[in-house]
Amino acid sequence: MKIIKSIAFWTVILALGILVEMLGRFEYINPYVIQVLELIGINIILVSSLNIINGFLGEFAIGHAGFMATGAYLSAICTVKFHMPFALGFLAAGLLSGLIAYLIGVPAFKTFGDYLAVITLGFNMIIVNLLNNLEYVGAARGMVGLPKSTNFIWVFCATILTLIIFRNIIFSNYGRIWTAIRENTLAAEMMGINVVRSKMVAFAIAGCFAGLAGALWGHMLQYINPSSFTYLKSTDMLTMLYLGGVGSLTGSVLGAVLMTGLLEILRDLGVWRMVIGPVILVLIMLTKPLGLFGSRELKIVQPKSDREEVQKYVSHAGRKHNNEL
Amino acid sequence: MSLMQVENITMNFDGLRAVQNFNLDLQEGELIGLIGPNGAGKTTVFNILTGVYIPSQGTVTFAGENITKHAPWQINRSGIARTFQNIRLFDNMTVLDNIKVAMNYQMKYKMFSAVLRTPKYRQEESMVLKESLEMLQLFNLVEKYNFLAKNLSYGEQRRLEIARALTTKPRLLLLDEPAAGMNAKESEELMHLISWIHKKFNLTILLIEHHMPVVMGICQRIKVLDFGQTIAEGTPDEIKNNPKVIEAYLGEEVDH
Numbered sequence A: 001m002k003i004i005k006s007i008a009f010w011t012v013i014l015a016l017g018i019l020v021e022m023l024g025r026f027e028y029i030n031p032y033v034i035q036v037l038e039l040i041g042i043n044i045i046l047v048s049s050l051n052i053i054n055g056f057l058g059e060f061a062i063g064h065a066g067f068m069a070t071g072a073y074l075s076a077i078c079t080v081k082f083h084m085p086f087a088l089g090f091l092a093a094g095l096l097s098g099l100i101a102y103l104i105g106v107p108a109f110k111t112f113g114d115y116l117a118v119i120t121l122g123f124n125m126i127i128v129n130l131l132n133n134l135e136y137v138g139a140a141r142g143m144v145g146l147p148k149s150t151n152f153i154w155v156f157c158a159t160i161l162t163l164i165i166f167r168n169i170i171f172s173n174y175g176r177i178w179t180a181i182r183e184n185t186l187a188a189e190m191m192g193i194n195v196v197r198s199k200m201v202a203f204a205i206a207g208c209f210a211g212l213a214g215a216l217w218g219h220m221l222q223y224i225n226p227s228s229f230t231y232l233k234s235t236d237m238l239t240m241l242y243l244g245g246v247g248s249l250t251g252s253v254l255g256a257v258l259m260t261g262l263l264e265i266l267r268d269l270g271v272w273r274m275v276i277g278p279v280i281l282v283l284i285m286l287t288k289p290l291g292l293f294g295s296r297e298l299k300i301v302q303p304k305s306d307r308e309e310v311q312k313y314v315s316h317a318g319r320k321h322n323n324e325l
Numbered sequence B: 001m002s003l004m005q006v007e008n009i010t011m012n013f014d015g016l017r018a019v020q021n022f023n024l025d026l027q028e029g030e031l032i033g034l035i036g037p038n039g040a041g042k043t044t045v046f047n048i049l050t051g052v053y054i055p056s057q058g059t060v061t062f063a064g065e066n067i068t069k070h071a072p073w074q075i076n077r078s079g080i081a082r083t084f085q086n087i088r089l090f091d092n093m094t095v096l097d098n099i100k101v102a103m104n105y106q107m108k109y110k111m112f113s114a115v116l117r118t119p120k121y122r123q124e125e126s127m128v129l130k131e132s133l134e135m136l137q138l139f140n141l142v143e144k145y146n147f148l149a150k151n152l153s154y155g156e157q158r159r160l161e162i163a164r165a166l167t168t169k170p171r172l173l174l175l176d177e178p179a180a181g182m183n184a185k186e187s188e189e190l191m192h193l194i195s196w197i198h199k200k201f202n203l204t205i206l207l208i209e210h211h212m213p214v215v216m217g218i219c220q221r222i223k224v225l226d227f228g229q230t231i232a233e234g235t236p237d238e239i240k241n242n243p244k245v246i247e248a249y250l251g252e253e254v255d256h
């Protein structure tokens, strides 16, 4: 029964995605709207991956656009320079960005202790500078002529898969360890947790998914240049994260939807658009430091199995007081 | 059988000698008290034994292994667990998850299994759930399994912290002033709890405590620190009547 229900549920979800894709192809939905929807999905991937670091692990990374850049550029090199299929470029983007994140974890967590903010910001700037000067990828002009490989259904599936993967990790031993590190690092270490290693793993995962999002983004717009990946982009992600809710996947989705929508509505404001993000960030930090959704989750995000089993145990054992104490 | 040897430990904090030439030979199954006035260096000793600090001098050997320079997580895995003077729970996690975290390295499944919710994942998680609930049951906390740790009463938080330490299956348990902030009745209950877990879990326990009735009531041997130096050692009765100890504690009272 349970299985049939969940198969039905996912079929409906997938059908919805295909429906939107089809309506888009036959131009019943404006291509601009489709692109905004794609952007929302990509931002959900970016924000929820950042949430692993800043929300669940309790660190403070502020250069997430750097990983998005490595993903976007590597996938573009694969498809444009080597004419590889997008799927390969997409996977390579995730792998490389994850690897780079892992390597950055060495100085950030091992050598210097906790200087993650500085190191991630530095990394973001170095990547942008490097790309600005690398003639192979068009330097400041960037790369053009990326195939239009990202379509709505790609983004739709990637977003949902990302959320499922993150959810399953967060409600497992791994996620519990990250949250414990956030709540009390020394106590976590006294529970036999290799804190440095756990942090590096978390950071690699976050970097990997940011890279995947970058690949999708580049092949959606079909051109990329270094100025799209500066700290301003990183700030946008931080705004979405802190708007929606730190330490909540539901919050990441909410933040990405609201902020992407808002930025589109305000598109005509030009330069002022750059002011809006930081202003919202400051307002949120002051009034609702944990974001709109706090660290709560919608019920469908929480795993069910535990609740029932615990209830069974509690109703059976609850009255058996340990009188030896 | 000797479980732990602490030899000639000295700890300097730029200029301040917090612990000086501390020695301890712990036999398996002992329950030993470590007492002394404020600032005597008791917590510093715990921090050295658990790898939080590396001593300026001296060695710590546990179960035949030199652990002086091991990290706290390695030391926990070798079989030492502790609680903290100012409770350190995972405040915004549930009571149940606090215990589950303590079983982290008994779970062998990889991230891949977690993502796909494989049978291995399900089996290990349900084993952990069952053992965690049993542990909570022993500490009369099972009905509060879904409370956030920070929302427990003070006494319950102390109990949860001890339960969490025990869940890592230690051979040696270090308790840093577990009765701090408790009234007479609560600390008496705690005393029962400690001697009960001592027997039930076949543990060796090292206990820092200010409440004299607690220490005198349950410890087999007591060590007294003052200004980083060991000033006395012996059975509760010997300690009670030791003039040096009386002086150290009187001196403290005059200070306050």
Ligand SMILES: Nc1ncnc2c1ncn2[C@@H]1O[C@H](COP(=O)(O)OP(=O)(O)OP(=O)(O)O)[C@@H](O)[C@H]1O
Pocket (backbone or CB within 6 Å): B013, B016, B018, B036, B037, B038, B039, B040, B041, B042, B043, B044, B045, B085
């Ligand atoms: N990290 C540190 N850096 C500098 N000085 C320290 C540090 N940790 C402890 N000390 C000092 O070492 C001395 C011993 O401190 P410790 O906390 O071990 O005392 P204690 O016996 O546990 O006292 P209390 O009963 O108040 O808990 C104190 O003077 C303290 O200020």
Ligand SMILES: [Mg+2]
Pocket (backbone or CB within 6 Å): B042, B043, B044, B085
């Ligand atoms: Mg102390």
